[in-house]
Amino acid sequence: MELLTTNNVWMMVCTALVFFMHLGFSLLEVGLTRQKNAINILFKNVFIICAGLLTYAIIGFNLMYPGSFIAGFIPDYFFDLFGLSAPVADGALDLAYNEGYTYWTDFLFQGMFAATAATIVSGAVAERIKLGSFMLFSVIYITIVYPIVGSWKWGGGFLDGLGFYDFAGSTLVHSVGGWAALIAVYLLGARLGKFGKDGQSHAIPGHNIPLATAGVFILWLGWFGFNGGSVLSADPSLTSITLVTTCLAAAAGGISAFVVSTIAYKNYDLTMFLNGILGGLVGITAGADLMSPLDAVLIGLVAGGVIVLGVALVEKLKLDDPVGAVAVHLACGIWGTLAVGIFGSMAGLNQLLIQLAGVGIIGAFCCITAFGILSIIKATMGLRMEEKEETEGLDAHEHGMDAYAEFGTVQER
């Protein structure tokens, strides 16, 4: 009983830390975009956590842990698909549910992860997506796509049987969000003024770098829970090594991105440094419990380079990603997943191939579903704001509000 209590307390603390990441995402996104769209960005982030938790309670949690599958990949749930039903024994909560935590803790911890996947998309589509279209897409994506993908590994589905490994979600959370972000950015098009007629890139600087910095530090803090809680118990040796690998990868990712971007661009760009930290965190997320401290540093160093390359590549493809979401979550998510086959206690060619297969299958599924949902939305209600609305700002047109009502005027760039 004491062991369950200890485990459960740790899991609940981690749940709160992962919840706190939503503040991190909010601040990062609002800081890297323009003042005229601040309310809109925050609205999307607030919506995602609220809607995400509710849909996870209604259907997502059950879809992700169905207990059995049809043909190995369709969650098999003919009864009790909707709503939460805690296991009961002798009229009280059945604590034999799991040695690490109660049913409720399980639901809430996983629920916080689900919302994280959709919030990744909100940064990439910032400043030009229609609010209603985004809300519709993210509800469908978190409610259906995320849990089905999650069920294939964490819910005991075919990828789990294949030996695919994803400790805390480099693929299951970050790449799921990253693929959707990539598809969305492609279908949405770039912000007005981002690319010139001759294809030249123009800079659209964020309006509040201090908030973006605060956001990244908060996300790093949240990762203590994201990875620390994915141990699914308070096991002292596993949790402590996991926190160490997590932090070392973050630090290495930051330094690496800072050095690489300085060499490439001849200036000390804080936003690249911040993205590098996140890249390192995403990169270690697939195998944080498998890696030695040195492995973690190496994974982070590579992730930092991937960030700089990823941001440059996305730009070169004429895709507009204001916060670097595709580079951080998709590119480093894939890197982190593959790294399980290259470093740490599960390293090996066989494992690497299994990881690659998992990346490919999930990638295909996410791309197809995201493309399908977004295309339908694009053809029906439309994805994008009108030109005039985008120029004058989403806050003015979607919300009729001013984020900084007494702080001077918004630049209509």
Next chain:
Amino acid sequence: MKKIEAIIRKSTFDEVKKALHETEVNFFSYWDVTGVGNEKQGHVYRGVSYSTSDIQRRKISLVVSDENVHSTVETILKAAHTGSVGDGKIFVSPVEEAYRIRTKEKGTDSLS
């Protein structure tokens, strides 16, 4: 009476203000302006360089009697000077009439 409008660097403002007070000019308005000019600033953001041709400056506006125009302009010219490109400009234009609102005095009496 003449209006003197000076666009100066924000960094020289405190010196200009002090120098003006020393010449008994105690009444002027100032505000921050953005403009374009000869000074160029290079910026880089996530690998994309752009030059902000938008330059931040401060504008001072004061009205003095005709006898004081020369000394006031000299004061500002000296205090706002740094020698680098972008020190700014001073413009002098005629003023038809001036009033002090509290006492309804007009002309040069309202300027002291």
